[in-house]
Amino acid sequence: MEIDFLSPISQDLIDEVKQLNPQSIGAQLRLHTERSGLPELEGVQIAIFGVTENRRSLRKNETPAFDELRRAFYKLFPGNWKLDMADLGDVEAGATVEDTYFAVQTIVESLIKKDILPIVLGGSQDLVYAQYRAYDKLDQMVNLVNIDSKFDLGDADKPINSQSYVGKIVVDKPYNLFNYSAIGYQTYFNSQEEIELMERLFFEAYRLGEVTSDLSLMEPIFRNANLVGLDLGSIDSASFQNAYFQTPNGFNGREICALARYAGISDKVSSFGIYEYQLGLGTLANTLVAEIMWYFIEGMNYRTNENTISAKKEFIKYQVPIDDEILVFFKSPVSGRWWIEIPFLDHVNTKLKRHTLLPCSEDDYLEACNQVIPERWYKAKRKNEV
Template sequence: MDLDFLRPVSEDLLGEITSFDKQSLGNIIKVHSSESGIPDLEDVQIAIIGVKENRRSAGVDEFLHFHNIRSSFYRLFPGNWHIKIADLGDIEKGAEVEDTYFALQTILTQLIKKGIIPVILGGSQDLIYAQYRAFDNLDQMVNLVNIDSKFDLGDADHPISSESYVGKIVVNKPYNLFNYSSVGYQTYFNSQNEIELMERLFFDAYRLGEVTSNISNIEPIMRDANLVGMDLGAINATVLGGGYYNNSPNGFDGKEICALARYAGISDKVSSFGIYEYSVDYKSIGNMLVAQILWYFIEGVNYRTNENTVSAKNEFVKYQVPIDDDVLVFFKSPLSGRWWIEIPFPVNVNTKLKRHTLLPCSEGDYLEACNQIIPERWYKAKRKNEI
């Protein structure tokens, strides 16, 4: 693997690790150091990467670094995990922002092809564009889930920024995006034009109150995601202890944001996870929360059931529900108790879409179908397959 873009973790931080408990994460994970170089990745399942790029964010830290996050994370103890973790260090700012995108995309593509899940620490959220472009050569359609108070669609005719990268994902070739889901949006931060555009594109949007009233409803959304991005601005600013340029009194609390991270980790499909809009001005409580978000994502990965396989699906229990002129076909896993619904697609459809024939759903979707209510996500996915 060509990982020349990466710079090692600082010597100061490595010195700190020596004072941590021997069973802490800092003394267990493999770390890229100037002395030992990039660690052997043969048995690694998760790789942490910092990206010091924030030139297209409204909140720019001139000297962005991730020392405090790493220090907080390294102090934590692992759960009863069987996976191996590596910290590959940082990608420095390129001469141009596009150079940083290229470096990140190149590294992520290599890691994903090797079956390693990259966890990105950013940096401005427009880095999701590079995170998404890492799938360009993987011959599949992509589902993107964004935990954010804003849609970040922006104007595709304007230069990319931390609030307009989704528009570029939609219009720029190659067209790999199948679905975009915004989790935790707050209406007053989004124009009506963007809200209407989300509907016209059959994208999914879940308001903050809708999510927090029953956060388990987001599990099927995460289960269908290939990559997940998280804007730390979606978190209540008081929970982070200040330091964020867009201080908002509303947002997810610590327990809720960690639950979403765990849902992302436990999804068999999620193959990259990014945490963006970090500020070096966070107090210790904010750094510890970001460290715990990392911890819960890894905890989720550890408990994956690998139900995203043909052999696993052969064991599912099948249910058929007639509604009007359609027959909705549901499947339930006897192993995990999770539900899926079948999405019909026309003959001669793009072969990339065949992987979307089973759409994750909840038992509530099945019960509503029994009451002759068609699940909205099923309708949207069906329409996208027909376009």
């Protein structure tokens, strides 16, 4: 671990931790302190760190600090968890934004290689770019899920900012991105050009109303994600009671926590970022962000590890003929969750190297039985062909 990139947690906060209930999260975390240095990471499954970078935010350009958020999180009590967690402190903004990106990329990559899931607390959301770049050397195609009111595609020909980082992810080498899913977008915040671009790239976009009408429909989306980014601006202002996020529509507290839990449950998600955090959000907002973290960790505790080869051998197989296709579905006898197979195409320069299972819902299977091809299967197959 690159200790030079990480500054310790403030001594005032360390002193407060000593006064907490011994059953609280803060009393059980391994902490990066000035006196003891970075904690031992052997056996740690989750590592939290903040990034005080906000120079490319299109919102207020204030440097975030995470002490108040940490206070709110440390005071919470864990669930019936069997998880060992650490708080590594903060990455201070570098001399340039690119320096900060490099530090974040290096830390996230190092943690993932140690089978430790990083929770990144960020300033501006362009830090997702650095979170994504951590996968460059991990030899895999990457699925990104973004909880946001905007697509954040932007103009890839212009300098990167908090609302154009996805465009940079798409065009910058190495090309690791297989799928991008935007959850909770609000049409009036996105240009028609961006909406059409999402369609042309066969990316997935789910409107706020579609998501809130049945949150469970998002579980398969998260189940296929490698990394998840959450823009706090996707939450309605009433839930924050703060003038910084002037968003009359958005997810409420219960909805955003439910989505975070779905992200945590996913066996594939290996990094989670919460972005656009600002100073002075107040007690209510900090408590909500702390609870988002809590629900993500709660989800992690209930992972079923169904991505393993041995687990997949137990899946029940269903074949559904539609026109010239035979769709192959699989159901887990343990969790009751469903997948659909994306076939390997040996006659094209495919991005998929083998038969790949795409998470889906039971409704997708039932619709296929009624001769309706699931849209997610079609988009995944088309991306495989181009």
